[in-house]
Amino acid sequence: MRHLLDTQTLDRETALRILDVAEDMSDTQSREVKKLPTLRGKTVVNLFFEDSTRTRISFEAAAKRLSADVINFTAKGSSVSKGESLKDTAQTLQAMGADAVIIRHPASGAPRTLATSGWISAGIVNAGDGTHEHPTQALLDAFTIRKRRFGLDSRGRDLAGIKVVIVGDVLHSRVARSNVWLLATLGAKITLVSAPTLLPQNVSHWPVRVLYDLDEALAEGPDAVMMLRIQLERMNAAYFPSEREYSRRWGLDAVRAASLPSDSIVMHPGPMNRGLEISSAAADSPRSTVLEQVTNGVSVRMAVLYLLLAGERNDERGEDK
Ligand code: CP
Numbered sequence: 001m002r003h004l005l006d007t008q009t010l011d012r013e014t015a016l017r018i019l020d021v022a023e024d025m026s027d028t029q030s031r032e033v034k035k036l037p038t039l040r041g042k043t044v045v046n047l048f049f050e051d052s053t054r055t056r057i058s059f060e061a062a063a064k065r066l067s068a069d070v071i072n073f074t075a076k077g078s079s080v081s082k083g084e085s086l087k088d089t090a091q092t093l094q095a096m097g098a099d100a101v102i103i104r105h106p107a108s109g110a111p112r113t114l115a116t117s118g119w120i121s122a123g124i125v126n127a128g129d130g131t132h133e134h135p136t137q138a139l140l141d142a143f144t145i146r147k148r149r150f151g152l153d154s155r156g157r158d159l160a161g162i163k164v165v166i167v168g169d170v171l172h173s174r175v176a177r178s179n180v181w182l183l184a185t186l187g188a189k190i191t192l193v194s195a196p197t198l199l200p201q202n203v204s205h206w207p208v209r210v211l212y213d214l215d216e217a218l219a220e221g222p223d224a225v226m227m228l229r230i231q232l233e234r235m236n237a238a239y240f241p242s243e244r245e246y247s248r249r250w251g252l253d254a255v256r257a258a259s260l261p262s263d264s265i266v267m268h269p270g271p272m273n274r275g276l277e278i279s280s281a282a283a284d285s286p287r288s289t290v291l292e293q294v295t296n297g298v299s300v301r302m303a304v305l306y307l308l309l310a311g312e313r314n315d316e317r318g319e320d321k
Contacts, residue, residue, distance in 0.1 A: 001307040003124040006133040007182035021303035039068035045098040049075040062301035094120040108132035123308040138178035140300040160187030168228030197239045226267040254281035
């Protein structure tokens with residue numbers, strides 16, 4: 001694997017390989033000594049132009065558990081505020097010896113630009129670009145669904161026939177996009193539930209079914225319900241009448257969560273708007289996998305870094321594999 005830029009172009013074999021290596025990594029994380037020597041001598045740069053808690057820390061933990069050196073860069077407090085370009089910033093980091101660059105950027109396509117421009121030779125991982133994609137979030141979500149469904153027997157399995165309902169602000173969600181492409185590749189049946197104003201115009205071309213009524217979708221007994229964050233910071237207009245009305249129609253409260261089959265899981269990528277798209281009762285219930293997703297994120301990102309920097313990075317022609 002040369003880069004990880006999206007899940008739309010990630011084939012089934014590579015996706016399953018990442019999930020299976022993540023299983024191996026997860027096994028090592030239950031040992032007393034969690035650190036592996038695999039990436040000793042490698043340097044991983046976290047290049048974050050947008051805020052993050054989970055993704056940045058998770059990549060840092062993943063890299064350190066593989067014994068890589070980690071450089072954390074955040075745009076705030078850097079020379080970006082003096083107008084330094086993405087190219088100059090990236091080349092500066094490359095000059096410090098970066099082998100992999102994990103980039104989060106408000107512009108959709110920024111990771112692909114880094115990967116294809118020839119500015120730097122490091123492997124690039126998209127940690128969220130605008131409203132485009134967040135591939136490692138989708139991989140950790142798929143890993144979580146698979147582990148909950150198949151337990152110790154997960155390796156090699158796809159998600160054929162698994163019913164996943166994705167609810168909320170699809171329009172602004174890179175998490176939703178990455179999940180739609182990856183879950184479809186793995187054979188899941190995906191239903192999007194949202195206000196009509198919070199769906200992208202091209203959703204009819206996506207491998208999903210669309211419903212507007214959350215209770216109708218929940219009545220079908222999905223295996224997983226994935227709640228999306230309402231991205232107030234990306235909204236420049238009124239997409240719904242009020243937060244109270246949104247919560248009443250599309251929020252997952254305790255009653256709705258309790259209506260699900262006993263083995264259904266409730267997911268959220270975080271950060272959560274408690275009381276808006278999800279109630280505390282649902283977020284903290286035994287069926288919630290919110291913290292499990294965070295834990296699994298470290299194993300999945302260890303797998304991605306391993307495959308990028310140690311495992312199978314033998315394609316020096318620059319193709320995505
Ligand atoms: N899920 C996710 O991307 O969270 P952060 O924004 O905290 O990284």
